[in-house]
Amino acid sequence: MNLSLVRRHFSLLVLTALFAGPSLAQDSAPKRPATILVLGDSLSAEYGLQRGQGWVALMQARLVQEKMVATVINASISGDTTSGGRSRLPALLAQHKPSVVIVELGANDALRGLPVAMTQDNLQAMVQAAKAAGSRVLLVGMQLPPNYGQSYGKQFADTFGQVAKAQQVALVPFMLKGVADAPDAMKWFQADRIHPVAAAHPLILNTLWPSVKKLL
The missing domain is CATH 1.20.5 (Single alpha-helices involved in coiled-coils or other helix-helix interfaces)
Known part of the structure; x- marks a missing residue:
């Protein structure tokens, strides 16, 4: 040898x-299971609905259905503004260490007539904070009814796209597409004409789902 x-x-x-x-x-x-943090307002907090009927709960069910291992944290608060979300986000990021952050805020800014520049600054700060924490971000846009005025409505709707482009994050331009702009739109809303009924939330999820799935 x-x-x-x-x-x-x-x-x-x-x-x-x-x-x-x-x-x-x-x-x-x-691999550590993904965590999805939803930072939203009443549109995501199941306002006027039974628990489990909102699009966030339906998203958790869709994840299970498609055998995608992820936990959904719904940190949405009815009435919250972008300022409120901006102040709450750092603690939520530290606590949950989310893989994906879905920012669904801004509608209450418009209802209060707050300056669009303030909304844009807050949205940008939230996106930057989430990215700095290592999270992927989905920004969910909103549009206003015509009675808010064409100029204000356009500025408000455009700000979501501007932030998403500047920060290079995913965007759903209009959360209520196929609901608020449907020919029979009123049937999709509760009596206050602001909050969607339970039957509208599967449609909302279908609008958001392709972007969420891609981020995962």
Whole structure:
């Protein structure tokens, strides 16, 4: 037996194990389940609905149906503004360490007639904070009824796209597409004509789902 050949072969095996070991360990390590944080207002907080009927709960069910392992944290509060979301987000990021953050805020800014520049600044700050924490972001846009005035309505609707483009994050331009702009729109809303009925929430999820799935 040639001892030099044996030693050389043994050395090659050791080197191969040393270099391959970490890679194999990383490949076989289980991935941490994704966490989706929804930061929204009453449109996401199931206002006027029974628990489990809103689009956020339906999204959790869709994840299970499609065998996608992810936990959904609904941090939405009825009446919340972009200022409120901006102040709450840092603690939520630290607590939940989300893989994906869905920002659905702004409608209450418009209802209160707040400056669009303020809304845009708050949206941008939230997106930046989520990105800095390592989260992927989906920005959910909103549009206003014509009675808010054409100029204000256009500025408000455009701000979501401007923030998404500047920060290079995913965007759903209009959360209520197929609901608020439907020919029979009123049948999709509660008596206050602001909050969608339960039957509208599957449509809302269908609008958001392709973007959520892509981020996961």
